[in-house]
Structures are given as C-alpha cells and as structure tokens.
Amino acid sequence: MYVATKGGERAIEAAHQWLAEERRGDRDVPELSIAQIREQMSLAVNRVMAEGSLYDPDLAALAIKQARGDLIEAIFLIRAYRTTLPRFGASLPVETGEMAITRRVSATFKDVPGGQVLGPTFDYTHRLLDFKLAAEGTTPEAQRKSADETPAPHILDLLDRDGLMEPLETSEDTPSDLTREPLEMPADRPLRLQALARGDEGFVLSLAYSTQRGYGRTxxxxxxxxxxxxxxxxxIPELGFAVEIGEVELSECETVNQFTGSKTEPAQFTRGYGLVFGQNERKSISMSLVDRALRWEELGEDNTGAPAQDAEFVLYHCDNIQATGFLEHIKLPHYVDFQSELELIRRLRREAGAEEREAAE
Amino acid sequence: MSKLTPDQEARRARMGLLARARPSRLAALYPELPAHEVLRAPECGAVMVRGRVGASGGPFNLGEMTVTRCSLRLPDGTVGHAYVQGRDKDHALRAAAIDALSEAGQGDVAPVFEALRAEEAERRRTRAEKAAATKVEFFTMVRGEDQ
Structure with a gap:
C-alpha cells in the first residue's frame, strides 16, 4: 500500500545537489566531455545502446556521464528517453552479409572466403595491466594492408548450400514488438530475439554459461x-522507395549446433543466433546460445528443466530495467505495509502469550 | 520492391550520402541555406531497426535508432526530403535543402556530393585496410615425423 507522505522535499533537493557535486568529483581533475566518453569508453557506450535499445552514441555517452558510470542507471535513462520519441517507422531488415567487416572469425572452418579477420580484439592480449596507459603517452597507429575486395559471405551459408543446416523460416510477416505490446507467452523466435538483444549482458551471459555446463546443453x-x-x-512514404538513413555497428554470432535428426528430419546442424548493437561479442555469443537453448520444443528436444530452456523464466527476467525497478522499489517507504506486519506479529505474540497463561492457570 | 528509375536511384544514393555525412562536415561544405518554405519542420524521432532471424530468415525487431526528418520546398516548387541518423535538426534541414536543390537540377550542390563520396570512400578504405592487416594467414607447422 502506498500513501503520500510529505516532508522529504528539502532533503531530496539537498541529496540531488550533493549527487551533482559527487558526479563531478575533484574539481582539480578535468571534467569528462561527452565526446571523450563516446570515443574512449566506446564499449560501455555500446552496452548502453544495446540494452537501452536505442542506437545513438552521443546520448549513451551523456547517460553514462549523468549516471556516474553506473551502466544500468544509464540504460534506464536511455529507456526513459526513447519513450519520448515519436516512432517514424521500421527499417528494412539489415543485411549483415553486406556488413563492412572489422572483425570476423569462425571456430568451425579455418579457410573461409574473405578470411579470418581479428579486428581490434582483446583476445590474445595477456590481460596484464598496462601501466603505460596511466602515463600519457603516444598511441601507436593501426597497421594497414591493402584490402582486396573479396566478399565475405556468411559461413553458415556454405553449410546451408550443402543442405547440412536446418532451413530458416523466411516469413516476411511484421514481427511483434515488445515495446508496443506487452510480452506474452508463448513468445515466438523473433520476439525472443528482441528481448534477448536488449536483455542484461550479465544475465544472458550466465544463462549461456549454464548451458555450456550442462543445464540444457546444446x-x-x-x-x-x-x-x-x-x-x-x-x-520513405513521401518518396515511395527506400533510402539509407544511416549506419549502425553490429555484432553478430551464428552458432552451429548438433542435431541428430528425428523421424521426419535428417541429421543436420541447427542454429542459434545473436545480434547486438555495437561491438559486443560476449553478448552476441551469449544471446546465440540462449536462443538455441530456448528452441528445444520446436526441435523436438527434451525439456530437462534447465533455466535456459524456460522461455518464461528467461524472457521475464532478462530485462535489467524491469528487474532493477522492482528490486530497488523495496527500499522506498513501505511504512504502512510494515505497520500492518508489525501489528500482526504483536497480535500473534499477544494471543500466544494469552494461551500460555490460560494453560498455566 | 519494384525497380527504381535511374533518377530515383540517383536520389537514393544522394540521400544516403547526406544521411551518413557528419553534420558539421555538411555544414562546412554547404554553409548557406537557400530560400525555402518548411513543409515539415525538423523533427527528432526513432526508427525500429530490424534484423533477420539467423541472418537470413524472417525479420525481428533489434532496437531503435534516432533519426531526424525534414521536408521543405524551394521557391520554384521543388520539394526536398531528409531522413538523417541522429538528433541534429540543422543536419536534417540542410540535407533536405540540398536534396531539393539537386532535384531542381542546381549544379552547385554537385561538389558537396563529390566531397562526401570521396571522404566516405577514404574512411571505408582506411578501415578495410586496418582490418586486412589483422587477417590471419594460417600456415601449417612441419612436424618432425613427416620429414
């Protein structure tokens, strides 16, 4: 139960002023600019765009600054902002096969058309703190090599061509949108992918990890x-044809999973899919594993009761803004609820005491 | 989608260039706006970006992006439109004006497109070259027993 209470205004105002001062930190240290956050904290910016579900690096950088680096708070700010924007429409589906690639690796084939491109990766670094970064120094320039125009088709298309991959649903139906209609079960695969794409990275990662450890192994x-x-x-309705309205950076992961076949299907590989705004391969790999685990029913696999197989559990708990909103609300005043609990405890104790006295007499 | 006419194809390419241009660069390349009547004042909004299930299957909603749109009319009646990424209203207004001018056949915007095209090609080439430098060239170690 909620009742209006008054008297906090002055305390709240003072708290917000102190927050602003703490956000700024030591004034002898130069203030961060939005451009600095956007350029130098770009993976944090990417995470805020992905889970805030709004691609706008400057806004994400502003949110990170305002949230003092608390990324879930920043995502909250972005989610709140996006509800104020009119929706102009939906894009055509992005064609990731035509991506201008900065990184592209395959764990299944060594030699692939277009090659394996490492890109600006943390892999193969030794994870040792680099104290040179603590001292202002010069940054080396990236090496260059003449780029051939070899196309880099999706690697799974090669398996697909040989008929070894499960076929994809290719219906061009308008996908349901959980920002427009409440998420309801059963959720089809497009809806599940939308929820996972904006889901909490840590939650999706842990679920994906649980499938690797045997809880719904795929x-x-x-x-x-x-x-x-x-x-x-x-x-563009005014023109009657499509134009490019911009570019987005994306991370995409396609998994190949074992499937031994069934009475109606020959043995073939199945797919998990992850697609995320920005450079965020951990999230995209996690998403593809969870996507695959959630597909147990349509593929006729056993439900082992693993958390990652439970669509309702996964989809209703992967959103960190819903989660933090409900979690953090319990710290707000619940004086009346608690008074009734207190009253109940006291009454129970009184009654128990009276019974004891009666028994003793 | 039906096949576009060569004029539509050219306009599509121009509008894409204007949308992808950095707002400050576009302002530097074409600082003075022509006389115009605003039909739809620059408006910020969102577009739902869709992906494809499994990269090539049916569509799903990935997340939104910010977009600003604007429409205007030149004194000769030519209408220009812009849909540009981000929230820069000046960018959308200028893009719509340049779209209208090129629709009206005004040649003085041609250098804007030439510059944008060349700069974009250079940016893409630089990135592709950096990527190419990180391409793995596998070789197989010769094992002792094979010799």
Missing part, C-alpha cells in the same frame, strides 16, 4: 562471429 560451435557496420534502409 553443443554450440561459433560458426561465425562478425562485427562491423551495416547500412540501415527505410521506406
């Missing part, structure tokens, strides 16, 4: 992981 190989920029096209 034997995933990373068929392909690619990161790069894709053009976004939208039909």
């Amino acid at each position: 034997h995933a190989f990373v068929g392909e992981l690619r990161i790069g920029t894709c053009a976004v096209e939208m039909e």
Whole structure:
C-alpha cells in the first residue's frame, strides 16, 4: 500500500545537489566531455545502446556521464528517453552479409572466403595491466594492408548450400514488438530475439554459461562471429522507395549446433543466433546460445528443466530495467505495509502469550 | 520492391550520402541555406531497426535508432526530403535543402556530393585496410615425423 507522505522535499533537493557535486568529483581533475566518453569508453557506450535499445552514441555517452558510470542507471535513462520519441517507422531488415567487416572469425572452418579477420580484439592480449596507459603517452597507429575486395559471405551459408543446416523460416510477416505490446507467452523466435538483444549482458551471459555446463546443453560451435557496420534502409512514404538513413555497428554470432535428426528430419546442424548493437561479442555469443537453448520444443528436444530452456523464466527476467525497478522499489517507504506486519506479529505474540497463561492457570 | 528509375536511384544514393555525412562536415561544405518554405519542420524521432532471424530468415525487431526528418520546398516548387541518423535538426534541414536543390537540377550542390563520396570512400578504405592487416594467414607447422 502506498500513501503520500510529505516532508522529504528539502532533503531530496539537498541529496540531488550533493549527487551533482559527487558526479563531478575533484574539481582539480578535468571534467569528462561527452565526446571523450563516446570515443574512449566506446564499449560501455555500446552496452548502453544495446540494452537501452536505442542506437545513438552521443546520448549513451551523456547517460553514462549523468549516471556516474553506473551502466544500468544509464540504460534506464536511455529507456526513459526513447519513450519520448515519436516512432517514424521500421527499417528494412539489415543485411549483415553486406556488413563492412572489422572483425570476423569462425571456430568451425579455418579457410573461409574473405578470411579470418581479428579486428581490434582483446583476445590474445595477456590481460596484464598496462601501466603505460596511466602515463600519457603516444598511441601507436593501426597497421594497414591493402584490402582486396573479396566478399565475405556468411559461413553458415556454405553449410546451408550443402543442405547440412536446418532451413530458416523466411516469413516476411511484421514481427511483434515488445515495446508496443506487452510480452506474452508463448513468445515466438523473433520476439525472443528482441528481448534477448536488449536483455542484461550479465544475465544472458550466465544463462549461456549454464548451458555450456550442462543445464540444457546444446553443443554450440561459433560458426561465425562478425562485427562491423551495416547500412540501415527505410521506406520513405513521401518518396515511395527506400533510402539509407544511416549506419549502425553490429555484432553478430551464428552458432552451429548438433542435431541428430528425428523421424521426419535428417541429421543436420541447427542454429542459434545473436545480434547486438555495437561491438559486443560476449553478448552476441551469449544471446546465440540462449536462443538455441530456448528452441528445444520446436526441435523436438527434451525439456530437462534447465533455466535456459524456460522461455518464461528467461524472457521475464532478462530485462535489467524491469528487474532493477522492482528490486530497488523495496527500499522506498513501505511504512504502512510494515505497520500492518508489525501489528500482526504483536497480535500473534499477544494471543500466544494469552494461551500460555490460560494453560498455566 | 519494384525497380527504381535511374533518377530515383540517383536520389537514393544522394540521400544516403547526406544521411551518413557528419553534420558539421555538411555544414562546412554547404554553409548557406537557400530560400525555402518548411513543409515539415525538423523533427527528432526513432526508427525500429530490424534484423533477420539467423541472418537470413524472417525479420525481428533489434532496437531503435534516432533519426531526424525534414521536408521543405524551394521557391520554384521543388520539394526536398531528409531522413538523417541522429538528433541534429540543422543536419536534417540542410540535407533536405540540398536534396531539393539537386532535384531542381542546381549544379552547385554537385561538389558537396563529390566531397562526401570521396571522404566516405577514404574512411571505408582506411578501415578495410586496418582490418586486412589483422587477417590471419594460417600456415601449417612441419612436424618432425613427416620429414
């Protein structure tokens, strides 16, 4: 039960002023600019865009600054902002096969058309703190090599061509949108992917990890992981044709999973899919593993009761803004609820005491 | 989608260039706006970006992006439109004006497109070259027993 109480205004105002001062920190240290956050904290910016579900690096950087680096708070700010924007429409589906690639690796094939491109990765670094970064120094320039125009088709298409991959649903139906209609079960795969794409990275990671450890195991190989920029096209009603309205950086993961076949299906590989705004391969790999685990029913697999197989559990708990909103509300005044609890405890104790006295007499 | 006419194809390419241009760069390349009547004042909004299930299956909603749109009319009646990424209203207004001018056949905007095209090609080439430098060239170690 909620009742209005008064008297906090002055305390709240003072708390907000102190927050602003703490956000700024020591004034002898130069203030961070939005551009500095956007350029130098770009993976944090990417996470805020992905889970805030709004691609706008400057806004994400502003949110990170305002939230003092608390990324879930920053995501909250972005989610709140996006509800104020009119929706102009939906883009055509981005064609990730035409991505301008900065990174592209496959764990299933060594030699692939277009090659394996490491890109600006943390892999193969030794994870030793680099104290040179603590001292202002010069940054080396990236090496360059003449780029051939070899196309880099999706690696799973090669398996697909040989008929070894499960076929994909290719219905062009308008996908349901959980920002427009409440998420209801059963959720089809497009809806599940939307929820996972904006889901909490840590939650999705842990679920994916649980499938690797045996809770809904799906034997995933990373068929392909690619990161790069894709053009976004939208039909412009005034013109009657589609134009590019911008570019987004995306991380995409396609897994190849074992499937031994059934009475109606030959043995073939199945797929898990992850697609995330920005450079965020951990999230995209996690998403593809969870996507695959959630597909147990349509593929006729056993439900082992693993958390990652439970669509309702996964989808209703992966959103960190819903989660933090409900979690953190319990710290707000519940004086009346608690008074009734207190009253109940006292009454129970009184009654128990009276019974004891009666028994003793 | 039906096939576009060569004029539509050219306009599509121009509008894409204007949308992808950095707002400050576009302002530097074409600082003075022509006389115009605003039909739809620059407006910030969102577009739902869709992906494809499994990269090539049916569509799903990935997340939104910010977009600013604007429409205007030149004194000769030519209408220009812009849909540009981000929230920069000046960017959308200028893009719509340049779209209208090129629709009206005004040649003085041609250098803007030439510059944008060249700069974009250079940016893409630089990135592709950096990526190419990180391409793995596998070789197989010769094992002792094979010799």
